[in-house]
Amino acid sequence: MKKLLQTWRWFGPQDAVTLDEIKQTGAEGIVTALHHIPCGDVWEKEEIKKRVDAIEEKGLKWSVVESLNIHESIKTGAVQRDEMIEKYCISLKNLAACGLKVVCYNFMPVLDWTRTHLKYTLKDSSEALRYYAPALAAFDMFMLKREGAEKDFSKSVRDKAAIYFEEASNSEKERLQNTIMAGLPGTDEVFSIPEFQQFLNIYKKIDHAKLQENLKYFLERIIPTAESVGIKMCIHPDDPPFSILGLPRIASNENDLKAIVEMVDSPSNGITFCTGSLGANPKNDLPGMIARLGKHIHFIHLRNVKWEDDGSFHEADHLNGSVNMFAIMWGLIKEQAKRNASAKAVVDIPMRPDHGHQFSFDAGRNFYPGYSAIGRMRGLAELRGLESGIRGMLSFT
Structure with missing residues (x-):
């Protein structure tokens, strides 16, 4: 059976971590996006092809698009949303034409992941x-x-x-x-x-139910396009997985994710399973979520957090936090075995080590927060070893 496809997030030519360095980590796939294109603008084939070629020249493959961002007018249901959805569909068609088949996105209002x-x-x-x-x-x-x-x-x-x-x-x-x-x-x-x-003034009129309604409107219009060109969309959970600054959150727990995949019944409507985002809420049963929602998982972020008593958390070593990474990896391998047996779903699910600590080895390098070189390489090595160990153990049972 194929193992999980090991990937690495790269922010493009301006990233402090080079493609040559990424190749030496043992990662096979690249997770990236055209960050220089403003949110809402069409990703033209020429720009996509440039990035594909740059990655393939180094013997790697662009495996996942993270992220083709959602314009705020779509999240708020503003008059401009239909125009923005049409542009989004054009970008999806262009990505598919260049061989891209997995697109990660989020529906968090205004801000992306938030830390203090x-x-x-x-x-x-x-x-x-x-x-x-x-x-x-x-x-x-x-x-x-x-x-x-x-x-x-x-x-x-x-x-x-x-x-x-x-x-x-x-x-x-x-x-x-x-x-x-x-x-x-x-x-x-x-x-x-x-x-x-x-x-905030705009979102005063948008609660959990209204934001869900706006997501459903979006999915009903883009999923048919995604399915027609063979793209799997996978929503990223909210980070942190609870409301902050008065803004609604609709992808924070199992009920939220179940509601999302049921909005449009399609193999192209799926989930990015992020153990760090979902794991920041002690009430979330991550192994159980894999067992019950596993067939909808198209992309995996593996990261650990350490809970604190007052609702705070910090990002821990990948194998040493409050999240049971062993149980999670076991569940993912079982899901992959189901797919292998059915021969109906994508088996080599892409995963990446999400975030990483900043070590003294990388002092002086200007990384995006959480995206150091050595910290993520350590995480990838640990996760690779955990997966290999579980597979070896299962082969003796």
């Missing part, structure tokens, strides 16, 4: 990404000053937030704002508070 700290120091002096709930609450209540924000936090978190804000220097508050207000991965965009407030 990008350089949280661990015991071994490496640096990790962290979501510190009191810091987020301090920003929400005292800097953004969102109406009703205090109702979203427990008294304990509110008290810690007040202390955090009182003790934080001006530079720390500026760093916190810039970290939370960061735009899409692969860009240097940072929203100002007035810019972000404009989005």
Whole structure:
């Protein structure tokens, strides 16, 4: 049986990690996107082909598109959405014409994944990404000053937030704002508070149900195109998997993901199974989700988190956090065995080591947050070993 297809996220020519270095990690596939094209614009075949050729020249393959981003007008149901959906469909057709068959996307309002700290120091002096709930609450209540924000936090978190804000220097508050207000991965965009407030005003009229409705509208129009050209769409879970800053979240748990795959019944309507995003909520049963939703998984992000008592979390070693990576890998291998037996589904599911710690080996290199070289290479090696060990164990049973 084929193993999981090992891939690596690359942000394009501007990425500090080169394709030559990626090839030496043992990864076979590249996960990338045309980040230089503004969200909402069509990805033309010529631009896609340039990226395909650059990757193939190094003996690698562009395996997954992450991400063909969704324009805000689609998420909010604005008058421009039909035009943007039509452009999206054209981009899908162009990707398929160039051999791309898996497209990861998310439906998180305004912001992509959100953290409060990008350089949280661990015991071994490496640096990790962290979501510190009191810091987020301090920003929400005292800097953004969102109406009703205090109702979203427990008294304990509110008290810690007040202390955090009182003790934080001006530079720390500026760093916190810039970290939370960061735009899409692969860009240097940072929203100002007035810019972000404009989005919050729009989303005042959009709750969980309305955002779900807008996603269904989108899927009903793009999935037939995706299916006709052989593309598998896979939604990325919300990160973190709960509402922040008053914005709705609709891809945070099993019920959400089940509702999404049922919106349009098609093999092209699937899931990116991200263990770090879903794993940040202790209530999410990740092995169970694989067992029940496995046939809808088209792409895998493997990452671990360590829970903290107040709802905070930081990104841990890939095999040493609160998420049971052994049980997850076991479940993925079982799902792959089902596909192999049925001969009806894609067997070599692409996976990538998601995020990684910043080690001293990589000091001085300007990586995108979470996307260091050595940290992810360590993660890939650990995950590769875990998969190999489980497969070896199963061969003796």
